[in-house]
Amino acid sequence: METHGFAFLAPWLVFAPLAGLLLNILLGGWFMKQPWGERAIGAIAATASGAAFIVSVLLAYTVFAGHGEVARWTLGQWIYIGDLKLDWTFRLDSLSTTMMLVVSGVGTLIHIYAIGYMHEDVRFKNDIPRYQRFFVFLNLFIAAMMILVSGDSYMMLFVGWEGVGLCSFLLIGFWYDMDTLGRSSWANSNAAKKAFITNRIGDFGFLIAGFLMFWQLGSVHSFQFDQVFAAAPAIAESNPVIIVLITLFMLIGVAGKSAQIPLYVWLPDAMAGPTPVSALIHAATMVTAGVYLITRSAPLYTLVPEAQYIVAMTGAVTALFAATIAVGQYDIKKVLAYSTISQLGFMVAAVGMGAYVAGMFHLITHAFFKALLFLSAGSVILGLERGHHHLAHHGHGHGGHHEEVFDPGDMRNMGGLRKTMPVTFWLYMIGTLALAGIFPFAGFWSKDEILLDAAKLYPQVYALLAIAAFFTAFYMGRQIWMVFFGEARHEAAAHAVESPAVMTVPLMVLAALSMLGGALNLPAVHTLGHWLEHTVKVVEHEAHVAPWLELSWGGFNPYVALISTVAALAAIFISWWIYGRNPLKAGQPDPLKKPLGLAFTGMENKWFVDEGYWFVIVDRYVDISRFLADKIDWEFWHDFVHDKVIAGTYNWLSHIALNEVADQKGIDAFANFLGKATQWLSGTTRKFQNGFVRSYALSVFLGVVIILGYLLLK
Amino acid sequence: MSIDLILFLILSAVAVATALGMLLSKNAVYSALFLVLNFATIAVFYLLLGAPFIAISQVTVYAGAIMVLFLFVIMLLGAETLAPSKVLRGQGLAAFILAVVLVAETVYLLLFRHAAVGAIARPDAALNELPALQKIGEALFTSYLLPFEITSILLLVAMVGAIVLTKQEKGGQK
Amino acid sequence: MVDISYYILLSAVLFTIGAAGVLVRRNPLIIFMSVELMLNAANLAFVAFASMHNSLDGQIFVFFVMTVAAAEVAVGLALIVQIFKSRHSINVDEMNSLKG
Numbered sequence: 001m002e003t004h005g006f007a008f009l010a011p012w013l014v015f016a017p018l019a020g021l022l023l024n025i026l027l028g029g030w031f032m033k034q035p036w037g038e039r040a041i042g043a044i045a046a047t048a049s050g051a052a053f054i055v056s057v058l059l060a061y062t063v064f065a066g067h068g069e070v071a072r073w074t075l076g077q078w079i080y081i082g083d084l085k086l087d088w089t090f091r092l093d094s095l096s097t098t099m100m101l102v103v104s105g106v107g108t109l110i111h112i113y114a115i116g117y118m119h120e121d122v123r124f125k126n127d128i129p130r131y132q133r134f135f136v137f138l139n140l141f142i143a144a145m146m147i148l149v150s151g152d153s154y155m156m157l158f159v160g161w162e163g164v165g166l167c168s169f170l171l172i173g174f175w176y177d178m179d180t181l182g183r184s185s186w187a188n189s190n191a192a193k194k195a196f197i198t199n200r201i202g203d204f205g206f207l208i209a210g211f212l213m214f215w216q217l218g219s220v221h222s223f224q225f226d227q228v229f230a231a232a233p234a235i236a237e238s239n240p241v242i243i244v245l246i247t248l249f250m251l252i253g254v255a256g257k258s259a260q261i262p263l264y265v266w267l268p269d270a271m272a273g274p275t276p277v278s279a280l281i282h283a284a285t286m287v288t289a290g291v292y293l294i295t296r297s298a299p300l301y302t303l304v305p306e307a308q309y310i311v312a313m314t315g316a317v318t319a320l321f322a323a324t325i326a327v328g329q330y331d332i333k334k335v336l337a338y339s340t341i342s343q344l345g346f347m348v349a350a351v352g353m354g355a356y357v358a359g360m361f362h363l364i365t366h367a368f369f370k371a372l373l374f375l376s377a378g379s380v381i382l383g384l385e386r387g388h389h390h391l392a393h394h395g396h397g398h399g400g401h402h403e404e405v406f407d408p409g410d411m412r413n414m415g416g417l418r419k420t421m422p423v424t425f426w427l428y429m430i431g432t433l434a435l436a437g438i439f440p441f442a443g444f445w446s447k448d449e450i451l452l453d454a455a456k457l458y459p460q461v462y463a464l465l466a467i468a469a470f471f472t473a474f475y476m477g478r479q480i481w482m483v484f485f486g487e488a489r490h491e492a493a494a495h496a497v498e499s500p501a502v503m504t505v506p507l508m509v510l511a512a513l514s515m516l517g518g519a520l521n522l523p524a525v526h527t528l529g530h531w532l533e534h535t536v537k538v539v540e541h542e543a544h545v546a547p548w549l550e551l552s553w554g555g556f557n558p559y560v561a562l563i564s565t566v567a568a569l570a571a572i573f574i575s576w577w578i579y580g581r582n583p584l585k586a587g588q589p590d591p592l593k594k595p596l597g598l599a600f601t602g603m604e605n606k607w608f609v610d611e612g613y614w615f616v617i618v619d620r621y622v623d624i625s626r627f628l629a630d631k632i633d634w635e636f637w638h639d640f641v642h643d644k645v646i647a648g649t650y651n652w653l654s655h656i657a658l659n660e661v662a663d664q665k666g667i668d669a670f671a672n673f674l675g676k677a678t679q680w681l682s683g684t685t686r687k688f689q690n691g692f693v694r695s696y697a698l699s700v701f702l703g704v705v706i707i708l709g710y711l712l713l714k
Numbered sequence: 715m716s717i718d719l720i721l722f723l724i725l726s727a728v729a730v731a732t733a734l735g736m737l738l739s740k741n742a743v744y745s746a747l748f749l750v751l752n753f754a755t756i757a758v759f760y761l762l763l764g765a766p767f768i769a770i771s772q773v774t775v776y777a778g779a780i781m782v783l784f785l786f787v788i789m790l791l792g793a794e795t796l797a798p799s800k801v802l803r804g805q806g807l808a809a810f811i812l813a814v815v816l817v818a819e820t821v822y823l824l825l826f827r828h829a830a831v832g833a834i835a836r837p838d839a840a841l842n843e844l845p846a847l848q849k850i851g852e853a854l855f856t857s858y859l860l861p862f863e864i865t866s867i868l869l870l871v872a873m874v875g876a877i878v879l880t881k882q883e884k885g886g887q888k
Numbered sequence: 889m890v891d892i893s894y895y896i897l898l899s900a901v902l903f904t905i906g907a908a909g910v911l912v913r914r915n916p917l918i919i920f921m922s923v924e925l926m927l928n929a930a931n932l933a934f935v936a937f938a939s940m941h942n943s944l945d946g947q948i949f950v951f952f953v954m955t956v957a958a959a960e961v962a963v964g965l966a967l968i969v970q971i972f973k974s975r976h977s978i979n980v981d982e983m984n985s986l987k988g
Contacts, residue, residue, distance in 0.1 A: 691984030694919075697910050698808060704907075705812050708819050722890045726898045733905040733925060742917050749921050752902075756928050759895070763939040765947050768931075775954050780924065780961050787965045788917055791972050796915050796979050809911035813904045820900035824893045846944075853944055854951070865955045872959030879966035 005065065006058040010073040010090035013055050013100060013146040020048025021139035028132035038131050042115030045135035049111045049142050053104035060097035068094050068534025072152060079155070084214075086223065091152035095535040098360065098528075099149035099292055102367050106284045107142050109506040113375050114138065114276040116502035117382065121274055124385050125175060125182050134174060134274065141167035145285055149292060154210055154223040157293070161257065162203065164286045169196040171277040172270045180272050181405055188272040195266035202256015202263055209249035216242045229299035236303040247300055247307040250293065251314065258290025258344045261318045265610055267341055271333040275378030278333060283340045283374050284367035291344070291363050294351040298536050302354060309458070311352030316454075316464035319345030321607070323471035327478065327592070328603025331409045332377045335479055339435065340370055342468055346450055349461055355453035356536045357521070357529040362450055364528075365442035365517040369434035372510040376428040377409075379499040379507070380483060383421050384408040387495035406492060411482045413490040415583065420496040425484050427507045432480055434514040436473035436568045442517030444565070449521070452560045455549055466564065473568035477575030486583025523556030722762070729755040740795055742788045746781055753777045767850050895936035903929035914981050916968050920961070927957050 023044050024031075031037035062071055071092040079086040114134070122128045144167055148160025173192030179185045213223065216239075217231045236243045254260065259267040270282045281287070294301060294311065301308050319342045326338035343366050350359035385408045407413060418425040434441035437448065447469060454462035488494035498504075521528035548559050578591050593600050602608070688699070732755065735748035753776045760769035854862050902925060909922030931950045938946025972978050 693980055693983070694805060694911060694914070698805065698812075701809070701812050701816075701907055701911060705816050705819070708816070712819055712823060718890050719894075722894060726894070729898065730901055730905070733902055736918075736921060736925065737905055737909045737913070742915055745918050745921055749925065752925065753928060756932055759898075759932060760935055762890070763895070763935050765935050765939070765950075768935060768947050768950050771951065771954055772928075772931075775958055776924070776928070780958060783961060783965060784917060784921065787969060791917075791969065791978060806912045809908050812911075813908040816904045816907070817901060820897060820904075824897055850944055850947060850951075853948055858948055861952060865952060868959050869955060872962045876962045876966040879963070879970050 006055075006062040007071045007073045007090075007092055009055045009058055010092060010150065011075050013052050013059075013090070013104075013150055014143045016051035016055065017048045017139040017143040017146070020045050020051075021136045021143070023048075024132060024136050024139070028136070032129055032132055038119055039115065041132055041135050042111070042118075045139050046108060046111035046115065048139050049104060049108040052142060052146060053101070053108050056097060056100035056104045059092050060101055063092050063094055063097050063534075064531075068531070070535075084222065086153055086155055088156065089152035089224075090150045091225070092150070093535040094531045094533075095292075095295060095360070096149050098364070098532065100146065102364055103145045103149060103285045104142065106367050106371050106510075107138075107145075107280055109509055110276050110280045110284075110371060110375065111135075111138060113279075113378075113503050113506040114274075116500050117276055117375075117378055118274065120382055120385070124389065125178065130174070134171075137167055137170050137174070138276070138280070141171070141281060141286070145289075148289055152224060154213065154225070154228070157296070158206065158210065161206065161253075161289060161293075164281070164289065165196065165199045165203065165257070168199070168270065168281050168286055169193075171281060172273040174273055174277065180409065181407055183405065191266075191269040191272040195270050198263050198266040199256045202253045205249045205252025205256070209246045209253065212242065212246045212249065216246075225296065232300055232303060240304060243300060244304045244307050247297070247304055248310065250297060250300075251307070251311055254290030254293055254311075254348065255314065256290075257293075258287050258348060259318075259341045260290070260314050260345060260348055261321060264318060264322065264341045265613060268334055268337045268606070271331070271337050275333070275374060275381065278337070279371045279374035279378070282337070283370040287340065287344055288347065288363045288367070291347040291351055291359055294348070295356045295360060295536060298351075298354075298356055301352075308352050308354060312349045312454075312458055312461050313352075315345045315347070315349030315352050316461040316468075317345070318342070319349060319468040320464045320471070321345075323468040323475065324603055325606050326475040327471060328590075328600055328605075329475075330411050330590075331407075332380060332411050332414075332479065332483065333374070333409055335411075335475060336370070336373055336377060339373075339472065339475065342472060343370065343435070345468070346447065346465060349465060350450040350453065353453055353457045353461065355450060355457070357526075357532050358446065358449040358453050360532060360536075361521045361528055362446035364520060365434070365446040365514070368510055368517050369431045369441075369443055369514040372427060372507060372514050373431040373435065375503070375507055375510070376424050376431060379424045379503055380414070380417060380421065380428070380496075381408045382499060382503075383417070383424065383496035384413065384490075384492045386497040387420075388492035390495050390497070391491055406490075408492065411479065412584070412586075414483045414488070414493045415486045415490075416484070416488045417493060417496055418484040420494070421498045423498055423504050424507075427504070427511050428484065429480065430511045430514055432476045434517075436476050436572065437469060437564055438568060439561075439565060440515075440518060442514050444561075445518035445521065445523075448556075448561050448564060451564055452549075452557050455557075455560055466567065469564055470567045470571050473571035474575050477572040478579050481575060481579035482584060485580055487585075489584065489586035718762075725755050725758055729759075742795070743785065746784050746788060749784075750777050750781045753781070764846075767847055892936055892940050896933060899929045899933040899936070902926075902932070914979050916971075916978050916980050919980065920964055920968075924957065924961070927953060 024041050028037075028041055031040045034040070059071075063069070073090045073092070075088040075090070077085075078088040118131055118134050122131045141164060144160050144163025146160070148157055148164060151157040151160060169192050172195050173189045175182075176189040176192065177184060177186070179187035210223065213228055217228060217235060222228065232243060252263075255263040267282060267287065271278055273282070301311070322338045322341035322345060326335050326342065329335045329338060343362070347359045347362050347366070350356075350362060388406050388408065430441070434443040437443045451462060451465055451469070454465055519527075549557055582591070584591070590600070590604075593604075596603075605611075688695075729752055732748045732752040736745045736752065739745045739748060753772060757769045757772040757777070760766070760772060906922045906924075906926035906929060909925065910919050913919055913922065931953055934946045934950045934953075938944065938950075968978060971983075975982070
């Protein structure tokens, strides 16, 4: 079993983070009382996550040494009902180990960052004991995510899927008793509920897909990937509607988890969670679970091009739609949130088109640079918090208190931070260039691959994505100019303080990865492509290709790259023209507001999608609930059915029918009859008990004669 | 009609007659004496059936010990006759009817379910001899050892009980 | 040899006479004697069957019945003596204090 060298370590993907969280649950309370306690908790959590990373590396090596052959490790029996036999099996192939590496690698860096970030966050929010809980949740997330990516069946994947959903809920609502500004309110817990409920709609779709799979895939009765994929082609032949339904219901699940139209609305609100959470869960790992699911289900999707087209269009429309909203946002994290939705749209479009390698490539690079951006944004926010704190405590000649609520995440409060936070500025720049797709950063290579595939396969998808890429570069440029250039628009920004090394060092690692990540799948070499080919068999489409796309330098088309690079540079230039040339002054409205008018209002207000959902769904739901509660439940059920019909009938029955008729005349009479009959019987039979032994003997003799007679006559 | 049958009929006539005599005698002493005679005839039946040990026991235990005890008590209590009583009228008639029915049932049983009780083979001549007695002894002291021992305890208990019941309290009744 | 059914019939007749004696006589001593007669009738049936099956078990059972009868007579007569002492009568029809 040399090729399966380290497969036995697979359970430790889950056990290591679980061990970390158990340690922190059991000992955390004691740690928190020690002066070094916070660091110990963080170190345990980060070590647990790091152990998972090391296991992932070993497992990836195992798969590599086995030439991409799938290795499995079964922990035990899970569900055995009738024909259904499901084991708890870890599946190790090039796809799952890639995901493991991304999740645990980025996850570990974010754990380290969070040690520093949460140390200050809990102090600004005045609830230090909650530090412990954060790392417990974070480790739980890693465990759940590992189950998701390592499962060998849709059922196990679903367990992880729900697990990460739960962690997302817990961490969005981490500061459940306040809003993002630290004021006492239920805003954060409402955001958590919104995420959870929206995800529930998606999970419902996933479940239906699972039911269909179980019901329709004939004799298989299994959720095991290989068995499902083996059974699918026959069904696609005889009844393709089934596969279309399965894939589309799965798409609903993907839309929920990976924040695609129409279920993306939870992700911007999810920014209520602490920034490391936004980076880990809502940018780098969990939200890519949907992309992973489609890639994993590639054998199903390739059977039905119609569904593939719908997936690709969903992704492309989401990419453009979210990118436009990002342009009109002022909150630094909200911009990144919409950017994440947009980039997820790129990935979904890619895997929808069948460009699985490109999608996974972008997933990986995006995990690097979006985590970098989020964490840098967190650094910026904390920098402003520090400045604000400094002002509030040391008075600044104002004498008055800072009564007005200060939003450290609002870009209109920033400006000129490149001087006060130089390290963060450079890190942010790298992330921005990577996201905007500037050569030679990671985003350039991965996004270009998606665009090239789109241009070859679906021109309309290419058009949407190219415009989205333009907007991407624009809103990132706008952010850079607003945050780091110009003059400070708030005193807190002027006094912002750079973050400590525990936060910046993980950022530097991520920055390096963002710069060099493109090397994973360089044209002509296609390392990642060959690696994933072991798992995801790419089917070449016989598409009619325009002549300018036929030019290929080892799978690299210079025209496509040129178009996107020019577009990105142009977008950055325009953003400079608007925001950089004449820096925003404090209190000044966004310069785009006037020329764009209504369109900008739409972007600013997220195209009123939330309000629309609220109006179409939530308000109607409340109306129906109120109607049901007031009219149906109270007036009809309670007042009429219960009080009048049931209670009235019952009263009538009990008073008239039961008491006077049945009870007195029936039951009483019967009871009296029993008593009287007993009396009569005893009065009669006591005569036999006369005390004369001869009389008793006669009875015995009579009995003997009768029994013998009975035996004879029988 | 074989000699065996004649003997049997004579003996059984004696047995039934003595039993009826026991039943109908006014005087309890006569009843006891009739019963002794009855037991003696039954002892002869035992001999005819090839059970000499039981026959001897019958004579010694029943006709000897038990009936002597009865006679003692009858004479001790002076209970030879009792004054007639009017209680439980109809008891005699009912008993007679039931007795007739029971006999009728038995006769019916023997006549119409005859298959259950076939003719008995002549017992081995050996049964009336010493080895048979030896066999009884062996059986009593091997397979029936436990009941045999318990019987001895039973007799002891009966003895003690009889003594306790009839013992005169020194200080009279409390 | 006489047919076994004659013995059984005799046994039944004796048993019935004993039973009738228990029912009709008022003297407890004669009732007792009737019980002994019934026991003997049963013993007779036992021995008859033992002879038929050419087995000793029936005889041994009769032996046990005899010993039990002896014990029973000893205790029973002691009881009768005791009753006579306390009531100065042994008429069973005068003893009905257990009536319900």
